[in-house]
Structure formats: C-alpha cells, structure tokens
Amino acid sequence: MSLSDLFDFGPFFDNIDVILQGFWATIRLAALAGVFSLVIGTVLASFRVSPVPVLRAAGTGYVNIVRNTPLTLVLIMCSLGLNDTLGLTFSNDSGTTYYWWAVLGLSGYTGAFVCESLRSGINTVPIGQAEAARSIGLTFSQSLRTIILPQAFRAVIAPLGSVFIAMIKNTTVATAASYGEVVTVMKTLLDLPSFTSGAIPLFLGVAAGFLILVLPTGYFFGWLAKRTAVAR
C-alpha cells in the first residue's frame, strides 16, 4: 500500500449509504432532544424561581446532580440500568427503546444546562419589569409567562445556541448507550479489515458532516440573537 492509497475515497463512497443513515440517526436524536431539553429546561427554571420551597429545592437538586455527572454515566445508566436491569422499556424492539432512552437521557442532561442559561437570562431582566408586573396585579405564573420569560429567552439565545451545539456533539456519546448513530457506524467500518485504505476519508467525511451540522446552527443562533435582542 502506498501513501496515495490512504486518500482513496472509493471505500468511503461505497459505504456512503450507511454513513448517511448514521448521520440521519444523529439528526433524529439531536432534533428531538433539542425540543425536549427546551421544555425540561423551561420547567426547571420556573421551578427554581417559584415561591414554593419544595419546587425550588427539587429544581436545584436536579440541576446540581445532573450537571456534575458525566453524560456517559447518565446515558449508560439509562440504557443498561433503567432499561436492561429495571426493565423500563418503551417497546419490544430494542432499536426503538434504546432510541427513546438516548433521547430522554440527552434531554434530561441538556435540560439542566438550558435551565441554568435561562436563569441567567432572568437575571438580565430589569427589576422594574417584575415590579410593574406585580403592580398591575399579575400573579407569579402570569408575570413569569407574559413578562419575564419572554425577555429572558431573548437575552439568552446566543448561550442557548452553544448549549445546543454541545448537545449535537454530545449525541456521539449515545453510542455507549447502544444507540446506533454515526460514531457507531464509523466504528463498525473501521473494524472491517478491508477498510484500511478508507480510514482517512472516513474521518474527513464524518468531520465534514459535523461541521455541516454545527456551523449553520451557530450562525442561525447568532443571527436570531441579534434579531431578537431586547433594546434597552
């Protein structure tokens, strides 16, 4: 084998179908986890500022525990612990049930970070806004829903963007939780003895794929942040 064989893109394009399927699995995981983590994060953030001490304690406890645990541990505990050991399955099909556990694990983990971004966003809202909301007689949930959270969201779009970018990259860890995304495909291909000459193109292709997923996400959130910034 010579040096030029190392850049033989033949094996890469022969397997382009499986690689694209891997990326599709990554996108499916990232998209759903993005939506779920936004919901979980918003609920957690409202817990953490609520007037009820039990809810505040529950929110704080959850965030502190989840943020200090490695994602790999969270995902493996979901798949091997809750699914395999405790038998909490979503379906009889193992692919489906591991997919949903990966979605739940990743959203539960990312949700804690969304919550913290949002809470720092709440801190950017001027006190007068909350005072005005109270003075016109809005209840806590009304002022949170109509006055505080909308402004907080607009303030944290850029940090939320980096949370989502990290989340997209984190989907790769789901391979440890038996979910077959693009890294799983990559590992399978690299294990083929016949794939020696395709290794460099494979890495280049997967790297390019992640650049395609991550860079536009960054630009989109940057653009959105500028567009929705609250003028004060």
Add this chain to the structure above:
Amino acid sequence: MSAGVLFDLPGPRARARNRIITVVASLLLLALVAVFVWRMDAKGQWAGELWSPFLKGEIWRNFILPGLKNTLGAAAVATVLALIFGALFGIGRLSDHWWIRVPCGVIVEFFRAMPLLILIFLAFFLPNKISPAIAESSFGTLQRVLVDNFFSIFGVEINAGTVTVPAFAAVVFGLVMYNGSVFAEIVRAGINAVPKGQAEAGYAIGLRKSGVLRRILLPQAVTVMMPAIVAQIVVLLKDTAIGVIIAYPELLKQAFREIPPNFHNNILQAGIVVGVIYIALNLAISRLAVWLERRSRGSHRTSAKTMGAGGAPPAPGMSATGTTTGAD
C-alpha cells in the same frame, strides 16, 4: 434581578395555595421515588449481595481507586497540556500577523466544532491503520524518529512500522484538542476584556508588544479568566468518562465493565456509587471556582466576558452560565 422580586410576600390566600402546591408536589416527588423503589424491589435490586461489595475494602482497592487514579491522571495531564495549547493559540489569534492569526483561528474553530469522541477515535484508530503505509514511504524514518523521541512519552509504540496509541494517549489527545481550543477562546476573551487604555499606557511608557502582553495584559486577564478556566476543568474531568468507549480503565469503565461481572451484575449499584464520587469531586471543584470568583471580584471591576450570559461570545462547551460547571 433576583427571584425575590418575582412574587409578593404571600398573603393568607397565597400561603394557602402554596401549601396546597407544596403538598401536591411533595406527593408527586414521593410517588416518583416510590415507583423507583418498588421497581428496584420487583427486580430484586435491593438484595444485599449487590450493595455489600461497596462496603468492602478490596473492591475500592482493586477497582474504584485505580479507576479514580486513571481518571484524575488523564484529567491532570490533559489540563496542563490544554492550558499550554490554549495560551499559545489564544494569543496566536490576537496576533497582528494574518499568517499566524488565521491558522490559529481555523484550528481553534475546527476543534471546537468536533465531537470529543471523534477526536479520541482519530487518535486511537487512525495511526495503526495508516502507519504501515507511511513506514513504507519516504516518511518512514521521520515517523519512527517522531514516535521514538516524542510520542513515546505518552506510551505510543512503533512495532515493525505499525504505530499503536494506548487509550490513555488517545483520551488525552482528544481532551487537549477540544478543551485547549476552549481555553484559547477564554484567553482571547480575557485579554480583550482588559480595558484598551491599559495597553496604550504600556506602549506610551515604551514597552514593546511582547512586553505589553506579558507584563500588562496577561496578568490582568489571568485573574479575570480564572473562574471560567476552573469551570472548564470540571468539563474536562467529566469528559474523561468518554474514555470508557475505547476501554480506557477510568472510573466508569470500572463501574460498568469490571465490577458488575464479578458481583452479580450490579450495574445500577456500581453506577450510583461512582456517580456520587463524580458529583462530590465536581462540586468541590465548583466551590473552588466560586471562591476564586469572589476573590477576584474584590480587586477588579469586570469579570471575564465569557462568563456572563447575554452579549458574551458563545459560551464554550455548555458552560453557559460560568461560575459552576459545564458539560459535554
């Protein structure tokens, strides 16, 4: 704005309502715990022989402490190298020469966009695939000299032209590249956060560019960057856990691959014990970050731009809010 302004001091009706919410929420939380406990019981997970191993000294000596040592070792080596990488590339990105600035920028942006696992795979699987071809080519000698004289300190071996990278080196490589790029951004933001007049004053008293950087900008930037750097070290420490995927014998690998086969497949129990260790470790480091921030806040008007939300450059990793931990 603190949360205290969000609601009035509760009156009688609000107090009654809060009591109801408290009771309902507590019941829901208890129900969740009860379901977990019941489910554990149904699957026989409370059995003593699954938990008692963690009370024995030998399991700590043989599995958990060596794992912890490997986790901390990889994290320590990676932190030092990543800080060097970050300082070099962070300052490089601020260079006046485009041929330094642009390559540094491209490298930092690329490694920040790559998933850590891909970087670890790159270091772990690629060398032994491509090294035989390189050994046969005119670069063969160069490859051997590089491995023998430099990469061997990370345990990299070359055998009949095939380069093998141990899991430790692969994990460290990934951590250094990713976290080093994040550190580079922290350094850049930290230096940019120093008021412009400081550098101008330096030039005015006749310092050269390197002098301004070394004696005026960096010392002020470092205090400001400290909390962000410590927060990123927590991220780095947590990220060592990805090493389990390439069988680096760190804490998680011990918990999921070594302990359960020997002790009745106690995956859940081992995971919980190791999780507590991680949480305690990271909370301690986060405390340090808070303490450092409080200390530096006394003498400085501003804190690093990377740490605040809103208006700051995209937060590295997931450490969106700064003072405590991040993610990934």
